[in-house]
Amino acid sequence: MDGFRASKALFTASKMGVFDLLQKSPGLDAEQVAAEIKASVKGTQCLLEALVSLGLLTPSDQCEFAVLYKNSTLAAQFLGSDSPFSLHSYILHTDNVVWPLFSHLENAVRDGTNQHEQAFGKKAQDLFQALKLRFMNAMHSIAKVTGKAVATAFDLSTYKTACDLGGCTGAIAHELTKANPQMSVTVFDLPAVIEMRDRFQPQHLDKDHRVSFMAGDFFKDDLPKADLYVLARILHDWADDKVEILLSKIAEVCKPGCGVLLSEIFLNEDRTGPSRGLLQALSMSPGRQRSAQEYSALLERHGFTTKHIKYTDNLLDAMLFLKV
Numbered sequence: 001m002d003g004f005r006a007s008k009a010l011f012t013a014s015k016m017g018v019f020d021l022l023q024k025s026p027g028l029d030a031e032q033v034a035a036e037i038k039a040s041v042k043g044t045q046c047l048l049e050a051l052v053s054l055g056l057l058t059p060s061d062q063c064e065f066a067v068l069y070k071n072s073t074l075a076a077q078f079l080g081s082d083s084p085f086s087l088h089s090y091i092l093h094t095d096n097v098v099w100p101l102f103s104h105l106e107n108a109v110r111d112g113t114n115q116h117e118q119a120f121g122k123k124a125q126d127l128f129q130a131l132k133l134r135f136m137n138a139m140h141s142i143a144k145v146t147g148k149a150v151a152t153a154f155d156l157s158t159y160k161t162a163c164d165l166g167g168c169t170g171a172i173a174h175e176l177t178k179a180n181p182q183m184s185v186t187v188f189d190l191p192a193v194i195e196m197r198d199r200f201q202p203q204h205l206d207k208d209h210r211v212s213f214m215a216g217d218f219f220k221d222d223l224p225k226a227d228l229y230v231l232a233r234i235l236h237d238w239a240d241d242k243v244e245i246l247l248s249k250i251a252e253v254c255k256p257g258c259g260v261l262l263s264e265i266f267l268n269e270d271r272t273g274p275s276r277g278l279l280q281a282l283s284m285s286p287g288r289q290r291s292a293q294e295y296s297a298l299l300e301r302h303g304f305t306t307k308h309i310k311y312t313d314n315l316l317d318a319m320l321f322l323k324v
């Protein structure tokens with residue numbers, strides 16, 4: 001029961017700028033924090049104490065009159081908007097979009113469909129259009145946290161060209177080029193996403209321009225030629241007929257020896273976990289969550305063999321397939 005209170009306390013502190021404030025000015029007391037975030041002292045005090053109990057703030061009692069607060073190591077790494085692996089944008093997305101959807105969970109379970117229209121008065125696709133930049137920021141923050149684990153899960157040194165299908169801001173593409181000096185990556189995504197890409201490009205990381213972008217629809221348009229196709233957080237979102245279309249298109253352009261790098265949360269084969277995959281399924285997208293064996297069966301129907309599986313211990317796992 002406390003899980004939802006803990007989540008909301010974290011979202012609220014992020015939204016009100018508590019972690020950013022304590023990153024900039026560590027060692028403030030509740031009154032000082034309250035003044036900076038423009039909130040009541042009582043409310044701020046309760047929030048700060050709850051965050052300490054969650055391991056997100058560290059109290060220091062060096063001052064004899066009041067407790068002084070600073071970010072814990074965990075918060076410093078993940079919760080400031082400028083933290084190295086900032087999840088700030090993902091937290092805002094979860095609070096603004098996922099939370100309202102989950103407040104309609106009973107209907108979602110009854111109907112087996114997502115509840116975007118009930119929660120926002122808009123279809124999922126229209127909501128994505130309206131919140132495009134926020135959605136991209138959310139995807140980018142997760143991809144930054146997990147991208148290195150995905151890009152380095154396997155030896156990809158034989159692949160010179162890759163195409164990241166639905167590669168969004170290019171965060172995983174940059175990790176792939178960092179880990180593979182021989183590789184160039186084309187990020188293929190919808191025009192509305194590609195036109196916003198400049199906001200996310202780390203210029204210092206791509207001096208030799210090995211990451212490029214192409215706008216298109218992976219269900220309708222020709223796919224760019226590549227030795228390796230990346231599908232990260234794509235297949236779980238789509239109904240089976242769409243997954244079949246996409247995999248057929250990839251199989252068509254892949255020559256023998258070409259690879260597919262798939263990255264998703266892999267369910268245990270007996271579907272008992274991990275809970276982050278099973279809870280994500282409750283969003284009721286048209287797709288579904290699968291185990292590694294289920295992904296193998298899916299790709300094998302399209303002429304791929306399973307080369308490696310890696311449970312990364314990060315947010316996303318990875319599999320490498322080869323076209324035979």
Ligand SMILES: C[S@@+](CC[C@H](N)C(=O)[O-])C[C@H]1O[C@@H](n2cnc3c(N)ncnc32)[C@H](O)[C@@H]1O
Nearest residue numbers: 143166167168189190193216217218219232233
């Ligand atoms: C869940 S996000 C995953 C982003 C990225 N692969 C990652 O793991 O960080 C799904 C991506 O697929 C893109 N997408 C959805 N439909 C698409 C289509 N028909 N053609 C190309 N890209 C599409 C979305 O714009 C979005 O960037």
